[in-house]
Amino acid sequence: MVDQAEIERLKKVAKSIRCDIIWALAHAGSGHPGGSLSATDFCTALYFHTLKHDPGTCSWEGRDRVIFSKGHVSPLVFSLLAEAGYIDREELKTFRHFGSRLQGHPNCECPGIEVGTGSLGQGLSIGVGLALGLRLDRKPNRVYCIMGDGENQEGSTWEAIMSAGHFKLDNLCVILDNNGLQIDGWVEDVMGLQPIADKWRAFRWHTIEIDGHDMAQCVDALDLAQEVKGQPTVIIAKTVKGKGVSFMENRAEWHGKAPKPDEARQALQELACPAEYLDF
């Protein structure tokens, strides 16, 4: 168990990340708030508790690798990178603008991004290859892959899940953002995936199910995943799409639309963000 002070520190970081997400989206005028806000807490635990990395030296050999298979949560990704110090926070204002390093979906131009992602169903395969390569060199680096639940509808995702189980990749950990929603509605209505944990288990994965907004559970699960030997681990994080902003929570329509200025102001207010965020 992690001590309470660490949990409180991480909660504060997550709060700040959520402010950055809304702020970047408000400046961009387009983008994906829903999945960014649902994945904020466990990604905060990952980046600011678990990950071995050096924001000053992106290519540091000892770094753990993170692949955002759900590349559309770029507002979250860039906010994490800004908070960690890979990029300047001011740069978030250029998100999705012409000439910016912060593209609509993340690519290699931005420090801290290993590879461009955005076409769903590919990230875990990249993670499998990374994990195989690192293991071949007997390196201790771990590979983390952030996935959406709707992405489990892609056939190629199951090819990747199958292979990671087959190769017994215990240096690979997936965090599945199980917010239950996708663009066309509830995942269960669009193309049902339940029982999702049983499916992953059947493909030889160690599964951990958590409340993805409970910081202590996020941290514990990430700690635990590092102890699992002989098989990869998936942390299935039950989350709420749009978490923290009342009018976005559990609403599919907020998958890929930015808040208008007045909506963004309300969101920032609800999140108790500092006044300097209101500059759009």
Place this chain on the structure above:
Amino acid sequence: MTEIKWKPTRDGYGDALLEMGAQDERIVVLGADLSDSTRALWFWKKYPERFFEFGIAEQNMLAAAAGLSLAGKIPWVSTYGVFVAGRAWDQIRTTICYSKVNVKIAGAHGGISVGPDGATHQALEDVATMRVLPHMTVIVPCDYWETKKAILWACKYVGPVYVRFGREPVPILTTPEEPFEMGKANLINDGTDVTIANNGPVLYECMKAVQMLKEKGVSVRLLNIHTVKPIDREAIAKAARETGGIVAVEEHQVIGGFGSAVAEAVVQTHPVPMRFIGIQDRFGASGTPEQLFEEFGLTAKHIVAAVEEVLKAKKA
């Protein structure tokens, strides 16, 4: 001509991997249940720890190859052209090419000469689907030696490369000593009346056509162009300027492939009459390579007829 030896281009792939595997620890090979027929098996037997079997799951294999590259490896992905350049196209586009990941793709069983397996297994569109991707290099070697040289070159180059090779034995028409320069055409025969621009193992038919045309008093320039992308614009422009007409020859659909690449160079430099030998917007079929070359119009006789059309168009 002295007696010609025959060997499949896929053997050049298998041998080049063995050679590079010994030289460079970073070389790894991925297979999708076709390791024997792609010749990846040879590497697997020699370096089992550096071979990864992905089963019948090409999409995963392609993006996993990107991951291996990001871990510092030089991955060679081996499967049939149809299953890689078709099925896994989005992985190649978005994961490999967009981020310019150092992945090498070996497309086996290219062209109609695959024979009895028929249309499903004959890659006839792979050059087009690979050529259209930014950052991608596309090479179609003509014989065993050219394949080997292309693979050795690709291992040193950093960036995505697609190399296409075939199943059947084809004549060995180059030598180990001849230079292989990526993106540069090789002059096989010089001539002044017309140019045949060849891509891949159909070279043998082109050489026969050159001989037949010589007997008719036509002086043919024969260029062997292994690299489809980047295309040798300079050699093509020079050929257009100096011979005034071009026939492009390939074992691939005439839409979007090598001939299209030649035409793009021609119309932007020195427009001249052109004809296209290749698969004319059809699917393949079962048969022997000889039967199929006849049916789909890829023999020396067909090339001669196309040259004569170009000569007529030149005069018009």
